[in-house]
Amino acid sequence: MMKGKKTFLKTIFIVLFLFSINILQAQEYYSGDVRFGLGIAPNLSWYNISSDPYSSNGAKAGWSWGFNVDYFFSGTYSLSTGLHLLNYGGKLSYPDIYRNQLGQEFKVRGESDVKSSAVQLPLALKMRTTLLNALNYYGKFGAVAAVNYNRSEDYFTDPNSNINVEIEDRNFIDDSRLFNLSILIGAGIEYNISGNTTAIAGISYHQGILNQLNKRAYLTDDSGMVLASEQTNPGPQGEKQKATINFISLDLGIYF
Secondary structure, three states: OHHHHHHHHHHHHHHHHHHHHHHHHHHHHOOOOEEEEEEEEEEEEEEEEOOOOOEEOOOEEEEEEEEEEEEEOOOOEEEEEEEEEEEEEEEEEEEEEEEOOOOOEEEEEEEEEEEEEEEEEEEEEEEEOOOOOOEEEEEEEEEEEEEEEEEEEEEEEOOOOOOOOEEEEEEOOOOEOOEEEEEEEEEEEEEEEEOOEEEEEEEEEEEEOOOOEOOEOOOEOOOOOEOHHHHHOOOOOOOEOOEEEEEEEEEEEEEO
16 A cells, blocks of 8 residues: 555656656747747649639649747747748630730630748647657647739630630739639747747648639530620620639748
8 A cells, every 4th residue: 555655746846857858858949928029931732723714724833931939928828920922823714815916706614823921920720739859749720811912924825725825924913813812731840049039830721711813704515615795795795703722831941
């Protein structure tokens, strides 16, 4: 009976000892209410289409960079925000009518490689572990607001079309939206290099929730080609198209 009691007390002592070390480590690692950092994040973005006859035509590589700020509630919980410059976009495929400089019209399958530049403001709750070796794991969840200040497209016609067209950096402002909003979820690791200097590496997924297109589609026949009657109209007579932009990013940065 006494032996079991001693074993129990020894176990409690060890647990309390390790717990106290962990607290001291956390206090050494967490040295203030606010920390600032710089980050860069290569990304891969794509359109998520929710209307016909538009379709997504693949993903596009982009990147972002900017300032990061963490406001701590404790050593393991923080409100994470910042200000980033973001380049992203996606690729679209759709039935189209191409009009050349002579006024001739061709029914084609158009392809747009859309490039957007935005100012991005994230706001997320970040939760992290605190390990004895200062290698921490974190998870975060929140929302990201963005203002798309520049939108352009590289326009092509499908190889099966009866005319070959390639136009670079065509204006896409009238066909897209100014504001974007997405849900953010991410995870990664933090490594305390020395003092307050901490390196991070993680992955984030951004699920768009606002429509990013401001275009109507042409009416099409059963084969997916634009109806002949559309060529006499001043513009497309079909439904307004709906699509969000999703992307996944590799988050790299350093806090000071």
